[in-house]
Amino acid sequence: VPVALPEFQLLRPRTLGEAVEMLARSGGSAGDGVKIIAGGTDLLPSLKQWLFTPRYLLDIQRVAGLTEFRWQPGEGLWLGAMTRVQRIATDDLIGREFAVLAEAAATIASPVLRNMGTLGGNLCLDTRCVWYNQSYLWRQSCGFCIKKDGSVCHVAPSGRRCWAAFSADMPPALLALEAEIEIASAGGLRRMRLAEFYTGKGEARIRLAADELVTRVLIPARSAGMRGRYRKLRVRGSIDYPLAGVAVVLRRENGHFAEGRVALTAVNPAPVLVSGIDDLLARAEPDKTEWVEEVVRRSNATAKPLTTSALTPDYRREIVKIYVRRALNECCGADHKEPA
Ligand SMILES: Cc1cc2nc3c(=O)[nH]c(=O)nc-3n(C[C@H](O)[C@H](O)[C@H](O)COP(=O)(O)OP(=O)(O)OC[C@H]3O[C@@H](n4cnc5c(N)ncnc54)[C@H](O)[C@@H]3O)c2cc1C
Ligand code: SF4
Numbered sequence: 368v369p370v371a372l373p374e375f376q377l378l379r380p381r382t383l384g385e386a387v388e389m390l391a392r393s394g395g396s397a398g399d400g401v402k403i404i405a406g407g408t409d410l411l412p413s414l415k416q417w418l419f420t421p422r423y424l425l426d427i428q429r430v431a432g433l434t435e436f437r438w439q440p441g442e443g444l445w446l447g448a449m450t451r452v453q454r455i456a457t458d459d460l461i462g463r464e465f466a467v468l469a470e471a472a473a474t475i476a477s478p479v480l481r482n483m484g485t486l487g488g489n490l491c492l493d494t495r496c497v498w499y500n501q502s503y504l505w506r507q508s509c510g511f512c513i514k515k516d517g518s519v520c521h522v523a524p525s526g527r528r529c530w531a532a533f534s535a536d537m538p539p540a541l542l543a544l545e546a547e548i549e550i551a552s553a554g555g556l557r558r559m560r561l562a563e564f565y566t567g568k569g570e571a572r573i574r575l576a577a578d579e580l581v582t583r584v585l586i587p588a589r590s591a592g593m594r595g596r597y598r599k600l601r602v603r604g605s606i607d608y609p610l611a612g613v614a615v616v617l618r619r620e621n622g623h624f625a626e627g628r629v630a631l632t633a634v635n636p637a638p639v640l641v642s643g644i645d646d647l648l649a650r651a652e653p654d655k656t657e658w659v660e661e662v663v664r665r666s667n668a669t670a671k672p673l674t675t676s677a678l679t680p681d682y683r684r685e686i687v688k689i690y691v692r693r694a695l696n697e698c699c700g701a702d703h704k705e706p707a
Contacts, residue, residue: 369417369503370503371415372411372414372415373414373417373419373420373421375402375414375421375422375423375424376422376423376424377423377424377426378393378401378423378424378425378426379426379429380425380426380427380429380430381429381430381431382430382431382432383430383431383432383433383551383582385430386425386427386430386551386580387551387552387553387578387579387580388553389401389423389425390403390425390552390553390577390578390579390580391552391553391578393422393423393425394422394423394577395576395577395578396575396577396578397577399419399420399421399422400421400422400423400577401421401422401423401424401425402414402419402421402423402424402425403424403425403427403491403580404424404425404426404427404428405427405428405448405449405484405485405487405488406428406451406480406483406484406485406488407483407488408476408480408483408484408488409484409488409492409493410488413493413500416500416501416502416503416506417503418493418499418500418515425580427448427449427487427580428449430449432447432582433447433448433449433487433582433583434447434449434450435447435450435583436450436454436458438460439588440588441588442585442587442588443585443586443587443588443589443590443591444460444461444464444465444585444586444588444591445583445584445585446486446583446584446585446586447486447582447583448485448486448487448490448580448581448582448583448584449485449486449487450485450486451481451482451483451484451485451486452472452475452476452480452481452482452484452485452486452489452537453472453478453481453482455468455469455472455486455537456469456472456473456475456481457469457473464591464592465540465544465586465590465591465593465595466593466594466595466596467540467543467544467593467595467596467597467614467615467616468537468540468541468544468586468595470540470595470596470597471536471537471539471540471597471599471612471614472536472537472540474536474597474599474601474609474612475489475536475537476606476607476608477605477606480606486537486584487580487581487582489535489536489537489538490535490537490538490541490548490561490564490573490581490584491573491575491581492533492534492535493572494514494529494531494532494533494534494569494570494572494636495531495532495533495534495608495675495676496512496514496522496529496530496531496532496569496675496676497674497675497676497677498512498521498522498675499512499514499515499531509521512529513527513528513529513570514529514531514569514570522673522674522675523673528568528569528570529568529569529570529636530569530636530673530675531569531570531636531675532569532633532634532635532636532672532673532675532676533565533572533632533633533635533636533637533638534608534609534610534632534633534676535609535632535638536597536599536609536612536632538561538565538630538632538638539597539612539613539614539630539631539632539638540595540597540614540630541561541584541586542561542562542614542628542630542638542639542640543595543614543615543616543628543629543630543640544586544587544590544593544595544616545560545561545562545587545589545590545628546560546561546584546585546586546587546590547559547560547561547584547585547587548561548564548581548583548584548585549581549582549583549584549585550575550579550580550581550582551579551580551582552576552578552579552580553578556582558585559574561584562640565637565638565639566636566637567635567636567637568636569636572636572637590616592618593616593617593618593626593627594616594617594618594619594698594700595614595615595616595617595698596614596615596693596694596697596698597612597613597614597615597694598612598613598615598690598693598694599611599612599613599690600612600633600678600683600686600690602677602678608633609632609633610633610676610677610678610683611631611632611633611634611670611672611683611686611687611690612631612632612633613629613630613631613632613666613687613690613691613694614629614630614631614632614694615627615628615629615691615694615695615698616628616698617695617698617699619653619699622653623651623653624648624651624653625648626645626648627644627645627648627698628640628641628644628645629641629644629662629665629666629691629694629695631666631669631670631687633672633676633683634670634671634672634683634684634687635669635670635671635672639669641662641665641666641669642665642669643665644662644665647661647662647665653699659692659695659696659699660692662691662695663688663691663692663695666687666688666691667684667687667688670683670684670687672684
């Protein structure tokens, strides 16, 4: 019975070139080839549960350049994939210009895990499910499931796919800020909008080829200075993954709303932007509550929680509505009244 860590070889590149070459040479991250390890705060518990049995771990902690933290005027803020969560939660510039991200980072896990956990690991976090994030023996007793070692989904038994929930806190904040990511392979670098990075599939959550890794994130300068709020539901306030998370950003100019976005996490297999908010804001009367209720309605329609988590889908759905309403009202700094 597998009770200890599976055996693996540790690869420790010093440069990005070495890292992508090792990744390609050792079979890539598909199947049981290589697993990239950054802070290891999520990967190591998963290895102990035998959710992965890779032949190699590619430790990117020493790779030069992955801790970049640079404000580039006219372009935005570049953050290396190895930027620690704690830095993002406490940095003055981020707190001032991208408040929603600082708030989201501050809710992640616990102080020790925030010191170790990284931005790249958070963006690439595995999806979570009460039937999956368990010991080998526990999973074996249920006959395993589609995501690992089995053929049935206990959440949606008639289907053939995995609905595990994407449960990281920073991606919704970064979606709301219209962030981009940079990805490296032996073939070079490419950039994509973060909104295109997630697949919506619990079993294959991100659009990253087997020989690629995430190197940097760009938060565009045009998103600086927006009002922002992050609200999160969790069982233990001191240390827990989100069971529902809501990121809201809003910009007010000349008494009107110039732009705004709402993104959700932990209620779908991907973090998602609620669509159509800008159109609503263009028509919104800032002192009325109708538009707020319409955003709440659209957010509720976007959230599709299933029985993947400790709290029921109905409860998590209600909480999304409440958190979106509260976060919007706080961002408005206006006098919208919450309906009883
Ligand atoms: C008790 C506990 C509570 C937690 N609570 C929260 C929480 O509230 N909110 C939350 O969001 N997270 C939470 N986490 C998860 C985790 O601590 C954070 O998400 C952290 O930011 C992950 O970063 P890491 O560097 O440790 O990732 P790792 O564990 O090193 O990696 C995570 C995944 O990302 C991949 N990966 C890492 N870096 C890269 C890269 N540069 N390119 C490509 N793939 C990469 C790894 O291969 C792995 O699949 C919790 C973990 C624990 C153990
Ligand atoms: S959603 Fe289904 S397939 Fe996916 S981890 Fe949960 S039980 Fe397994």
